Amino acid sequence: MTSFGVIGGGAWGTALAQMLASEGAPVLLWARETEVVESVNTHHENTLFLRGLALSPTLRATSDLGDLDACDALLVVTPAQHMRSVLAGLDARGRPLILCSKGMEAKTRLLMSDVAAEVHRDSPIAVLSGPTFAHEVAAGLPAAVTLASADEPLGRRLAKDIARPAFRPYLSSDVIGAEIGGAVKNVLAIACGVVDGAGLGQNARAALISRGFAEMTRFGLAKGAHAETLAGLAGLGDLVLTCSSTSSRNFSLGKGLGEGRSAKELLADRNTVAEGAHSAPVVLAAAREMRVDMPIVAAVGELLAGTRDVREVVRDLLARPLKSER
Numbered sequence: 001m002t003s004f005g006v007i008g009g010g011a012w013g014t015a016l017a018q019m020l021a022s023e024g025a026p027v028l029l030w031a032r033e034t035e036v037v038e039s040v041n042t043h044h045e046n047t048l049f050l051r052g053l054a055l056s057p058t059l060r061a062t063s064d065l066g067d068l069d070a071c072d073a074l075l076v077v078t079p080a081q082h083m084r085s086v087l088a089g090l091d092a093r094g095r096p097l098i099l100c101s102k103g104m105e106a107k108t109r110l111l112m113s114d115v116a117a118e119v120h121r122d123s124p125i126a127v128l129s130g131p132t133f134a135h136e137v138a139a140g141l142p143a144a145v146t147l148a149s150a151d152e153p154l155g156r157r158l159a160k161d162i163a164r165p166a167f168r169p170y171l172s173s174d175v176i177g178a179e180i181g182g183a184v185k186n187v188l189a190i191a192c193g194v195v196d197g198a199g200l201g202q203n204a205r206a207a208l209i210s211r212g213f214a215e216m217t218r219f220g221l222a223k224g225a226h227a228e229t230l231a232g233l234a235g236l237g238d239l240v241l242t243c244s245s246t247s248s249r250n251f252s253l254g255k256g257l258g259e260g261r262s263a264k265e266l267l268a269d270r271n272t273v274a275e276g277a278h279s280a281p282v283v284l285a286a287a288r289e290m291r292v293d294m295p296i297v298a299a300v301g302e303l304l305a306g307t308r309d310v311r312e313v314v315r316d317l318l319a320r321p322l323k324s325e326r
């Protein structure tokens with residue numbers, strides 16, 4: 001049986017660690033904040049990022065990456081923009097890295113699997129992604145994810161060891177598709193939040209999910225993803241989840257924008273991450289380079305940059321030339 005360590009003590013790292021520890025397995029969680037380490041070890045709760053959810057006593061936390069040396073495989077759950085710097089402090093020693101963050105690196109436009117491969121050349125990579133609000137997984141509610149690895153025997157082994165009665169991984173060899181789904185859906189969740197905040201109605205939201213999925217698919221195919229991965233848990237599944245609920249930080253950010261507040265104000269002082277705000281300009285730049293049309297992502301980029309207001313971007317989206325749906 002694989003022993004797991006988890007790197008990143010935010011809501012999702014803590015929830016994954018709890019899910020793995022839920023049947024009594026020992027799991028070690030690395031957290032950056034000493035407050036998180038203390039509250040997990042002393043009170044079996046992450047009071048900073050996952051307040052109110054009781055954690056298993058077999059889940060222990062540390063602020064020393066070296067303590068993870070005893071683990072067979074590591075789940076990496078940092079915010080996307082910090083993955084490189086955190087991984088640089090790790091002695092991976094060829095152990096598998098299971099990447100659970102959703103985004104692209106701003107300064108390089110790389111996917112997380114490329115970042116991890118640059119830092120730890122000898123470690124095989126898997127990606128875990130899907131519709132999974134942290135608080136629900138931590139509470140033991142049912143969830144399913146895509147677990148993608150180009151190393152198929154490794155993927156099968158990890159899937160077997162990660163699966164729990166209420167947590168079901170589906171195997172894939174399409175790492176790029178799993179990553180693109182998670183990165184792009186965050187941007188589209190901001191757009192759906194805008195629709196909600198501006199009171200544009202449920203028809204508009206359904207249209208946006210559908211046309212947003214078309215953008216995700218165009219972008220993904222251009223990057224080498226498989227269409228069925230994008231139509232699966234890591235793409236459409238996660239898009240539907242985060243476009244429907246204020247439990248999504250990205251949706252909530254968009255709702256604030258739709259209500260007329262500025263991105264600067266909404267992003268100031270938050271200690272939780274809304275990855276779509278970082279991914280939007282990166283996805284857009286990569287799409288433009290590949291000549292992939294992504295008007296909804298572009299509109300989100302303009303709202304975040306403060307160069308246009310909601311009324312203007314909605315008017316422009318609706319005024320685009322009529323075209324075939326395909």
Ligand SMILES: NC(=O)C1=CN([C@@H]2O[C@H](COP(=O)(O)OP(=O)(O)OC[C@H]3O[C@@H](n4cnc5c(N)ncnc54)[C@H](O)[C@@H]3O)[C@@H](O)[C@H]2O)C=CC1
Nearest residue numbers: 009010011012013032049078079082101102133134272273
């Ligand atoms: N929360 C959720 O429901 C889910 C989150 N994810 C993904 O997991 C990743 C982590 O998100 P959460 O755990 O939700 O984070 P969070 O928003 O709960 O917590 C913020 C995290 O950022 C870390 N952080 C802040 N500044 C940092 C720095 N300078 N260097 C390194 N780390 C820093 C904090 O230590 C903390 O772990 C994101 O990519 C997110 O998209 C994926 C699925 C579900």
Ligand SMILES: O=C(CO)COP(=O)(O)O
Nearest residue numbers: 130131132133248249250
């Ligand atoms: O990725 C998530 C659920 O699958 C969490 O979404 P938010 O980061 O928007 O909260």
